[in-house]
Amino acid sequence: MFEQLTQLAQQFGNEAVVKNDAIPNDQNEAVINEASSSIISGLQKIASDGGIDQLAGLFQGNTNLDSSNPVVQKLSEQLTGTLGEKFNLSSDAASGVAGGMIPQILGSLVGKAKDANDSSFQISDLINAISGEGAQNSSIMDAISKYGGQFGLDQNSDGKVDISDAMSAVTKNSGGIGGLFSKLFGK
Known part of the structure; x- marks a missing residue:
């Protein structure tokens, strides 16, 4: 990054x-x-x-x-x-x-x-660089919860996007957590 x-x-x-x-x-x-x-x-x-x-x-x-x-x-x-x-x-x-x-x-x-064809940059790398550790991670998860439903990230249709949706996305082979972030940010 x-x-x-x-x-x-x-x-x-x-x-x-x-x-x-x-x-x-x-x-x-x-x-x-x-x-x-x-x-x-x-x-x-x-x-x-x-x-x-x-x-x-x-x-x-x-x-x-x-x-x-x-x-x-x-x-x-x-x-x-x-x-x-x-x-x-x-x-x-x-x-x-x-x-x-x-x-x-x-x-x-x-x-x-x-750009789906540009593998040199992953949005998850930027999120990791921005968030680091601690409270900022919860803020990013809050944003994911807020915007995630708009991007089809609510995997279990419970009206919110949370860690269970992330786990479901990972187990459905949708690109893992990087895929989750990519969907959120439009990649």
């Missing part, structure tokens, strides 16, 4: 970072790496702050991935602040980097998550 994010950051960092005169060449790689790591930490923060609905909407493709998207805004603000602090970039230069990279990286992640 982290390698994929780093590759995407490098791919989209050329225009926003490498060709940016406001960023010294000796800091290009560090700025790109910071953008990559800030996405995971930002998504973790959104999840821990109760923004699971926003994340679910993001990966369902129900929202635009531009500066009007709340997830893009939060991640861009976080990266802008970090670039200003760590690399002494002006707020304009830092927000230009964030605005040039965050929507493109998230757009590519969502595209890969929804």
